[in-house]
Amino acid sequence: MLDNKDFLIGLEDLKNMRVVKATLENEVKDVNERMSILLFELIEYMENSELESIKIAGIGLCSLTRSKKYSIENPIVFEEWMKEHGEMDNVLAVHASKVHGYYKEKLDNNEELPPGIKTFVKQNISIRS
Helix, strand or coil: CCCHHHHHHHHHHHHHHHHHHHHHHHHHHHHHHHHHHHHHHHHHHHHHCCCCEEEECCCEEEEEEEEEEEEECCHHHHHHHHHHCCCHHHHHHCCHHHHHHHHHHHHHCCCCCCCCEEEEEEEEEEEEC
16 A cells, blocks of 8 residues: 555656656657658669569578458448348457457458458568568
């Protein structure tokens, strides 16, 4: 059980930790923005050079990767389609990750997706030492 002195010390520590946390979160945000810009430039270079992968001493094997992704662009159209095709109960009965896996599998197999879903290809660069 805290006494008054420990309570005040705890409040001061909490206040200081929140300041530190906010500072670190801002630093992470800045790093993520710089990484995003650099990744875009590196992917563009690899594509323009027609490189799928390259092994570089001191860095490792650098490969351009692509993965199919989807997002629900129009929730109303998507939900209406789900109801009309009897899939709404299935979606509500399972965990969100299973629903994601279900549509990811359809996407990977080039099967038709319900209306309201937007598909795209996400590119990245993997680096293996």
